[in-house]
Amino acid sequence: MHLNLAYRWFCRLGLDGKVPDHSTFSKNRHGRFRESDILRQLFESIVERCMAEGLVSANGFAVDASLIAADANKQRSVPSSDWDPGEIKDDACRAAREYLATLDDAAFGAASPVTPKFIARSDPAAQWTGAHKGHAFFAYATNYLIDTDHGVIVDVEATRAVRQAEVGASRTMVERTEERFGLKPGYLVADTAYGSADNLAWLVKQKRITPYIPVFDKSTRTDGTFSRSDFTFDPEADCYICPAEKKLVQFRRAYATPRTGVGADGTRRYRASKKDCDVCELKARCCPNAVARKIPRDLEEDSRDVARALAGTPEFETACQRRKKVEMLFAHLKRILRLGRLRLRGPCGAKDEFLLAATAQNLRRLARLRPPEFEMAA
Numbered sequence: 001m002h003l004n005l006a007y008r009w010f011c012r013l014g015l016d017g018k019v020p021d022h023s024t025f026s027k028n029r030h031g032r033f034r035e036s037d038i039l040r041q042l043f044e045s046i047v048e049r050c051m052a053e054g055l056v057s058a059n060g061f062a063v064d065a066s067l068i069a070a071d072a073n074k075q076r077s078v079p080s081s082d083w084d085p086g087e088i089k090d091d092a093c094r095a096a097r098e099y100l101a102t103l104d105d106a107a108f109g110a111a112s113p114v115t116p117k118f119i120a121r122s123d124p125a126a127q128w129t130g131a132h133k134g135h136a137f138f139a140y141a142t143n144y145l146i147d148t149d150h151g152v153i154v155d156v157e158a159t160r161a162v163r164q165a166e167v168g169a170s171r172t173m174v175e176r177t178e179e180r181f182g183l184k185p186g187y188l189v190a191d192t193a194y195g196s197a198d199n200l201a202w203l204v205k206q207k208r209i210t211p212y213i214p215v216f217d218k219s220t221r222t223d224g225t226f227s228r229s230d231f232t233f234d235p236e237a238d239c240y241i242c243p244a245e246k247k248l249v250q251f252r253r254a255y256a257t258p259r260t261g262v263g264a265d266g267t268r269r270y271r272a273s274k275k276d277c278d279v280c281e282l283k284a285r286c287c288p289n290a291v292a293r294k295i296p297r298d299l300e301e302d303s304r305d306v307a308r309a310l311a312g313t314p315e316f317e318t319a320c321q322r323r324k325k326v327e328m329l330f331a332h333l334k335r336i337l338r339l340g341r342l343r344l345r346g347p348c349g350a351k352d353e354f355l356l357a358a359t360a361q362n363l364r365r366l367a368r369l370r371p372p373e374f375e376m377a378a
């Protein structure tokens with residue numbers, strides 16, 4: 001900076017301006033910038049500029065998460081059985097103190113009750129993950145919510161690299177975008193990880209957003225017997241109809257004290273009559289090892305049915321094509337912006353880097369709007 005005029009201009013220093021100590025920049029980044037929330041304000045001001053330029057229509061949003069390696073090594077980690085958060089003292093490193101501060105945060109410590117196999121002492125909030133099917137590593141997840149028209153990132157969130165945290169982040173981002181910019185998408189497109197019954201019910205019933213999301217469903221059988229999809233649900237009669245046209249119901253008699261029918265696992269169970277199954281020709285293909293067939297139904301199955309009905313429609317296929325824009329942004333983030341590994345530690349470090357990277361990617365979108373005359377003159 002002492003010698004380079006461009007750097008002086010960028011930092012608004014005159015030719016004889018005193019150059020601050022180099023540590024001023026990192027101190028600002030770790031302290032003042034973080035407390036002032038300036039990086040989020042910067043990101044949001046760029047989104048507003050994109051909206052003003054007509055780059056955000058809110059016809060539809062896509063959401064996805066990508067893993068970014070944390071600045072933590074396996075060699076310096078400990079098995080979680082040997083880890084005690086109580087050993088973190090007041091004078092511990094910033095990342096360790098942030099870990100304690102985010103233990104109850106749904107995006108970090110409280111995201112999942114499952115304890116990871118290893119904990120990094122230098123960055124305990126980083127998640128040990130083998131999600132890439134190759135070697136496991138410590139990582140954070142960057143979550144993008146994008147407008148599918150022009151691929152503008154309308155919100156970004158840092159979380160632990162676990163599915164529950166990523167799904168929670170998608171809800172946080174949808175609500176924050178509505179609150180900050182008044183943007184509510186007509187549809188949300190995402191992969192199966194976001195297709196749980198709870199999440200679909202939140203989208204369909206609470207937010208009234210069309211879910212172009214494959215249903216997260218483990219009910220398909222692979223042993224040749226009928227799956228749940230071979231049974232048809234009749235909502236008016238509140239029963240399933242089996243392939244032999246018999247009814248599966250919750251109750252076969254009236255109870256003096258009416259029952260809710262909801263089991264401990266939060267599902268309703270519909271049962272076939274033993275009399276029907278005993279004489280059924282299809283029993284070997286239906287319930288060869290049981291007296292009668294049972295079908296569990298999630299309390300939010302109606303929302304899953306909405307998503308199932310949408311799957312395979314031309315609109316669903318178009319939305320899935322548009323979802324690729326979020327994957328392209330992640331590829332750009334890692335290959336061009338080179339954010340394959342974080343430089344800052346702790347949840348706040350990850351938040352800052354993800355916010356800055358998303359801001360840079362939106363600025364790139366805006367720059368593409370340059371009028372043709374400007375390009376020719378340049």
Ligand code: SF4
Nearest residue numbers: 242272277280286293
């Ligand atoms: S075995 Fe029972 S439930 Fe299955 S198809 Fe036959 S009657 Fe229906």
